[in-house]
Amino acid sequence: MDDRKRLEELNTLLVDTFDAVMQVEEKSLRHVGGGELSIAEFHTLECIGKGEDNRRTVGEIAEALEVTVPTVTVCVGKLVKKGYVTKTRSEKDARVAIIELTREGRKMNRLHRYFHEQMLLAVQDEFSEEEMEYLIRCLRRLNGFFEDKL
Amino acid sequence: MKEKLVEILAEYKNVDPSEIKTDAPFTELGLDSLDVAELVMQIEDELGVTLEMSVKYNTIDKLAAYIEEHS
Numbered sequence: 001m002d003d004r005k006r007l008e009e010l011n012t013l014l015v016d017t018f019d020a021v022m023q024v025e026e027k028s029l030r031h032v033g034g035g036e037l038s039i040a041e042f043h044t045l046e047c048i049g050k051g052e053d054n055r056r057t058v059g060e061i062a063e064a065l066e067v068t069v070p071t072v073t074v075c076v077g078k079l080v081k082k083g084y085v086t087k088t089r090s091e092k093d094a095r096v097a098i099i100e101l102t103r104e105g106r107k108m109n110r111l112h113r114y115f116h117e118q119m120l121l122a123v124q125d126e127f128s129e130e131e132m133e134y135l136i137r138c139l140r141r142l143n144g145f146f147e148d149k150l
Numbered sequence: 151m152k153e154k155l156v157e158i159l160a161e162y163k164n165v166d167p168s169e170i171k172t173d174a175p176f177t178e179l180g181l182d183s184l185d186v187a188e189l190v191m192q193i194e195d196e197l198g199v200t201l202e203m204s205v206k207y208n209t210i211d212k213l214a215a216y217i218e219e220h221s
Contacts, residue, residue, distance in 0.1 A: 114183060
């Protein structure tokens with residue numbers, strides 16, 4: 001395979017793999033969440049769940065997800081209405097909103113993690129142990145390359 | 151531990167504990183992933199333990215062994 005063809009294939013593989021992972025995740029999570037939660041909402045729940053005691057401020061969520069505060073505010077508003085998070089004012093500073101996962105929110109977070117575990121185990125089944133080691137090494141380098149470009 | 155988990159599961163499914171096979175995968179017991187997530191949370195609440203939902207603990211036997219090992 002000549003250089004140009006190889007680069008074309010690499011480009012197609014990177015873009016298609018990324019798209020496919022996103023589509024598989026969206027399809028599975030839509031099933032898990034009964035169609036009620038978007039991928040962005042699942043990721044917001046995941047982000048809140050990483051906070052101490054399953055709670056975070058709007059600013060912390062925006063920073064972690066690298067989105068604007070108004071974007072988080074809209075998303076959190078939807079999640080409050082759906083019953084997956086609660087929004088209260090900080091006792092220390094009333095200007096700060098504390099977002100906390102409800103029981104249902106924590107349940108969705110578990111299902112999200114479970115989906116990732118299932119997906120990775122299925123991927124692992126496709127490769128030998130040696131191939132997996134090599135794949136991880138290559139992906140680590142690829143990830144490092146793109147991280148450096150940010 | 152196993153008996154307690156059977157009790158919680160039987161109550162959740164509203165069946166007699168004798169109908170629960172402890173070595174059967176949860177899917178064979180008629181539980182989907184949403185049911186398993188709910189069940190895991192009920193077990194946490196009732197036993198005061200922290201669990202992760204995982205395909206590795208997909209039977210009562212495996213879940214009981216995991217809890218005993220980590221408590």
